[in-house]
Amino acid sequence: MYTVTGELSHGNANAVVAAGLSALAEGQSEFDLSALTKIDSSAVAVMIAWQRQAIQQGLKLHFTGVPASLLSILALYGLNEQFQLHTPERH
Structure with a gap:
């Protein structure tokens, strides 16, 4: 699992x-986004770029x-x- 931390802007x-x-x-193929502390709409573009690459590699990308x-x-x-x-x- 790959963990994305901090800011994504x-x-x-x-x-x-x-x-x-x-x-x-x-x-x-599993990206953990739970450690993100700040995001903006750039996060969507980042996810799209990752998704495109995963498809090209024949991977099914999951975001947790x-x-x-x-x-x-x-x-x-x-x-x-x-x-x-x-x-x-959520509890």
């Missing part, structure tokens, strides 16, 4: 894409721990169904 989106693509090249803020952005763009999303359990 316009300022570091390219670096985050590259790190995720490296993880995909190593065969990772998807923060509510990211779910809201994905819903706004009508993209919830485009990804395998697993949200944190």
Whole structure:
């Protein structure tokens, strides 16, 4: 499992894409987003880039721990169904 931590925004989106693509090249297909502390709409573009690469590699990409803020952005763009999303359990 590849864990994305900290911020995922316009300022570091390219670096985050590259790190995720490296993880995909190593065969990772589950990306844990639960450690994200700040996101903006750039996160959607990052996820799309990872998804495209996963498809090219024949992998089925899964996102776990998807923060509510990211779910809201994905819903706004009508993209919830485009990804395998697993949200944190709420107690």
